[in-house]
Amino acid sequence: MTTLVDSAAPSTPALRPHRIPADGLYEGQRTLRRTPDGWDDRPYERFEAVPQAATIGAEIRGLDLSRPLDDGLRAELNRALLEWKVLFFRGQHLSSGAQREFARNWGELESNPLLARGDSKDVVRFDKAVGGVTTFENVWHTDVTFRERPALGAVLQLREVPPSGGDTMWADMAAAYDNLPPEIRARIDRARAVHDYLPGFARFYSAAQLAPFQEEFPPVEHPVVRRHPETGRRMLFVNASFTTRIVDLEEAESDRLLRLLFQQAQVPEFQVRWQWQAGDLAFWDNRATQHYAVNDYGTHRRVAERVAIAGDRPY
Known part of the structure; x- marks a missing residue:
């Protein structure tokens, strides 16, 4: 019996060999969950929250942060912080003392020598002037x-802004x-990494300036993926300034994996960007985010003050 072939039937064309280099950013649809599964996502009663991006960043309207917070308002702001990771407040113009008092609602303050x-x-005062x-x-x-x-977390207020530029960006490290590809998550879920102050600060301080702090700040280990102590979400917890190596990996393999993980903060869908005005204040969850101060304002001056809130041991 003879089998006839339909010459009109479509065939799959042959393609030349092709590939994308390994260990780069992955293209395609992003999973953008602002809150954990099962989160009680309800309206705010004491203020308006205006989203600035899909999963991270909300401007809070209708509050004067120079006034003390009652327990109910503090709880609602904390819920907003957990949901949006960074909160923005326009035109607060707080004194340093008032800024510290606001931050103290979330715990003991820490210093950074x-x-x-x-x-x-x-x-902490960041005064970036000409030659600074x-x-x-x-x-x-x-x-x-x-x-x-x-x-x-940290509370940052801009005292003086340049005529243009000087924005700050934040990235959602839960997103x-x-x-991450499933095979990468499987590799890092129980991994630990070393963090050290020296790589980040050596970019702008001398050895003589850094040496006195070596005993105060020895290298420490943290999980590569930490769980948020309040929401339970898994979050990537390595960064290009302070994470030096992944424990139990050879140096080359550790460097290769860290480069891939560092790149995750650079995905636009995970980010929010804030254009500062003098007197603006940002309050971010340092457990759940990375941030990037954009130095694109040339010879103009930019002055900011930051107050940091002591945290817990990552797990």
Whole structure:
């Protein structure tokens, strides 16, 4: 019996060999979950929250942060922080003392002897004028992960802004984790990494300036993927400023994997960008985010003050 072939039937064309280089950012649809599965996502009663991006960043309207917070307002702001990871408040113009009092609603304040001091030991002042030292700008990082207990969060206020530029960006590290390939998540879910203050600060301080702090800040280990102590979400917890190696991996393999993980903060869908006005205040969850101060304002001056809240040991 003879089988006839339909010459009109479509055939799959042959393609030349092709591939995308390994260990790069992955294209395609992103999974964008703002809150954990099962989260009670209900309206706010004491203020308006205006989303600034899909999963991260909300402007809070209708509050004067110079006034004390009652328990109910503090709880609602904390819920907003957990849901949006960074909160923005326009035109607050708080004194350093009022800024500290607002931050104290979330716990004990911490000082950082490696950065310029404001009017008290727990206020860091970033005064970038002509010829000033460029500190943590133009790099994605999470604050003070070289501590055994990295900061819970930080409250930053812009005292003086340049005529253009000087924005700050934040990245949602829960989304960064969610969108890793399954095989990468399986490799890192129980991995640990070393964090050290030296790589980040050596970019702008001398050895003589850094050496006195080596005993105070020895290298520490943290999980590569931490769980948020309040929401339970898994979050990527490595950053290009302070994470030096993954424990139990050879140096080359550790470097290769860390490069891939560092890139996750660079995905636009995981980010929010804030254009500052003088007196604006940002309050971010340092456990769940990385941030990037954009130094694109040339010779103009930019002055900011930051207060950090002591955190817990990552797990």
